[in-house]
Amino acid sequence: MKKLLIILFLFIVSGAIVGIYLFNKPVESIERMQSDYTINASELLVEFEDDESKANSKYLDKVIEVNGKVDKVENNEDKTTIYLNAGNPMSNIIFQLETPSSAIQTGEVLTFKGICTGYLMDVVLVRGVQL
């Protein structure tokens, strides 16, 4: 009887620990996540321009690797935003970087990985990292 109680107690405690862990789990870093798609900047923009809802259902919440030329780097307080050239003067592929970086230069051709959040005038990816 005593044994049963101990087992039951251990069950409840471990359940509670798992519950608390899941509840407090921080947003996962993207670095260890597998990419769902690899594409260059212009092609990605064209897909959104052509058919936004189709592109949304394909790319939203997905991890995407995008290659392109850096048009602009914006450092705002502790945030770095990268604008990749996508062959259109008004629209870019925008990455919000997970950690600020001052090493990235305009004109470099680079690949970034991020989570696609959708299309406004630009395709916006968050939690970006440079590969």
Added chain:
Amino acid sequence: MKKILSSLVIVLVLVINLQAQKYFSKTGEISFHSSTPIEDIEAISNSASTVFDLESGKIQWSVLIKSFEFEKALMQEHFNENYMESSKYPKGFFKGMIKDHENIDLTKDGSYTAQVNGTLEIHGKSKQIENTAIFMVENGLISATCDFKIFVADFDIEIPSVVKQNIAKELEIKIKTNYELLDKS
């Protein structure tokens, strides 16, 4: 021919924009804060797009709901899937007017308080709002801030009764951004 036409259109648009004194940003910051005795919840997006035209006073904001980032993964998931239904309603919009915009002189350093009114659309529901915004010019850099509150219920966002105690009925929204003159390609 098509190329020439489209580049002509782009040039025209740019020229019109130049005359219209439009200012824009693609890195607008929007954060919201929910505070209850049980828990504080905060989320932030740094990729809102915004443009305003000082001549006409028109101002617009748009933000991707999925670009809001939370500290806890589960909160972010619930926010997107259960409350905001961000796959169905991926964007939030504000379209409005800056009152007395002719009193704002962005060529001079200073701070200007202005009433902004318009329509806020979230979760597919629209509501008229009016709030005070502050436009600032410091060493030629233009920025704007606006703090206001919204009721979750105004936008048909349903919060299940289990977590009703954890999420405030009224959210504090904070907006801030730098603006650039829309003069380059």
